[in-house]
Amino acid sequence: MLVVTGATGNVGRTLVSTLAASGAAVTAVSRGRRPVAVPDGVAHHLADLERPESLRPALAGAEALFLLVEGAGAHLDVPEILRLAAAGGVKRIVLQSSQAVGTRPEAASHAPLHAIEDQVRRSGLGWTILRPGGFASNAFAWAEPVRVGRTVAAPFGDVGLPLVDPDDIAEVAAAVLRDGAHDGRTYELTGPALSTPRERVADLAAALGEPIDFVEQTPDEARRQMLGFMPPPVVEGTLAILGAPTRSEQRISPDVAEVLGRQPRPFAAWAARNIDAFR
DSSP states (O other), X not given: OEEEESTTSTTHHHHHHHHHHTTOOEEEEEOSSSXXXXXXXXXXXXXXXXXXXXXXXXXXXXXXXXXXXXXXXXXXXXXXXXXXXXXXTOOEEEEEOOHHHHHOTTOGGGHHHHHHHHHHHTSSSEEEEEEEOSBGGGGGGGHHHHXXXXXXXXXXXXXXXXXXXXXXXXXHHHHHHHOGGGTTEEEEEOOSSOBOHHHHHHHHHHHHTSOOEEEEEOHHHHHHHHTTTSOHHHHHHHHHHHHSOOTTTSOOOSHHHHHHSSOOOOHHHHHHHHGGGGO
């Protein structure tokens, strides 16, 4: 059996469906804060990583665990989660981390994830760490202004990053959960090309079949907006990556292609698949 935490999120939903379609026995774990709809044959378990004991029933008899922590995970007792996983029979952990753990190891915003990676590596279990870059699905933040006024405001309009499609993350996670040959590997997951905010708005407009105005924010305007839903260290870390990415953050990683045997999906494909959210 394979256990997926964060099963109702952008990655988790596709991961659960992909595993179920492959014939794997799957338990989907979520806190129940979003509507839960799982494929036929998939068990659903309500649990909260902040209460590790709530995971115990889901982990009993499990072979592998996909571990997705909210935010940077600073509030979690990860050693206890890993202890319970091992006690339940788990042999392999797949951790969804972040590219910034590798590219900005001194950043305060990602220090908790850095510690969690170290705890997973020292757990005594098989492990694979996934470090995705920026998510294509971050564009959902533009859905309401596109629906209401056909406009998008964002900073650093011409700075490109190789955003990754969450479905590609999910398919990589499905592959490594099922195959111990990936144990001990850290995969950096990106899209196939650099994409700027201005270009992403153009991709959305093409999928929508209507023009969308792009308004470039100043960094201070973006900072004020982001502080409404992010803690200050995360805001500063995010703005640094968006505005002044390092060469490693703009690198096109080969890891999605290595694991899946195909190229990662471009942002335009994500936009076309999710355009109903912007109508």
